[in-house]
Amino acid sequence: MRKRTITAAALLLALAAGCAAPAGEVLTPPSTAPAGTETPAPTGEDSAVMTCRLVGDGLLAEGEDGPYGGTAIFTFGTDGDTVVTVDGEPAQVSDLRSGMLLTVTWNGAVAESYPGQLGPVYALTADSGDTDDRCGLYLQVLEDLWAADPGLNEGVTQVGLDLSGLTGLTQGEKAAVAWAFGETHGLEVVTGTLEELWAQGYFTPMTEPAEGYEDSLALYQWEDGVHFTLTTDTEAAWNLPALGPGEESPVLTAFNAQKWRSGLGAYFFSDCTAQRGADGTWTYTVGSDAIA
Known part of the structure; x- marks a missing residue:
């Protein structure tokens, strides 16, 4: 195993x-x-x-x-x-x-x-x-981000996950998302921020910093893995219609997501918004996406 x-x-x-x-x-x-x-x-x-x-x-x-x-x-x-x-x-x-x-x-x-x-x-x-399938929501986001710019996934044996910035999930639910995503792709899962994994030696330098400049994560790559970061946007503002008698406010969340392979290879989902349906499932839209 x-x-x-x-x-x-x-x-x-x-x-x-x-x-x-x-x-x-x-x-x-x-x-x-x-x-x-x-x-x-x-x-x-x-x-x-x-x-x-x-x-x-x-x-x-x-x-x-x-x-x-x-x-x-x-x-x-x-x-x-x-x-x-x-x-x-x-x-x-x-x-x-x-x-x-x-x-x-x-x-x-x-x-x-x-x-x-x-x-x-x-x-x-x-x-x-x-029923509240937020775990299913974020697993879908990870799958969609995995499929975006698939060249960033080539040859990986590990996947990094940083879910620390997500609100609305328990620690157990975050662990379940991490394990389920790694199991789907048959990859080792390493949890932590990019900075934490950089400090632990997971990444190798692509080039040395120029004279007079400090070392930077932008100069590194993960030869064996690809890293995902999901973060709740706690500053998001909602423009909701007026509610009628007996109507309840929708359950919403906003987040950003990133896939990183190196300082020169990354993909971003920005200004994403998600809404929970009456059956507890979630749907989301991406405000904009970008590649680096």
């Missing part, structure tokens, strides 16, 4: 449980489900409960208040005994959609892997009104 490097998220995962923990401390999930859980474990079985965001159709991003510190990601499986409930009604696993917030009841075990693999899942409960 290809080893994946996800510096920020993976180093926060405790080895045995796939969870964030201080050095020397191993966190474990609660041994029993909290009072009021509608779908407890089978008689005689221990259980644990946590809330996760479903990313795609098989990846879970732990919620901020989860037992593993809000940074963990998991894969899971179901069988004929798994109880699935959506909006209070019996449902099938196929009824679950990316972006749903799931209450997961399972036996409390997590396999030693990254992502962590949950033990037997007893129940999955969702409210469709909580």
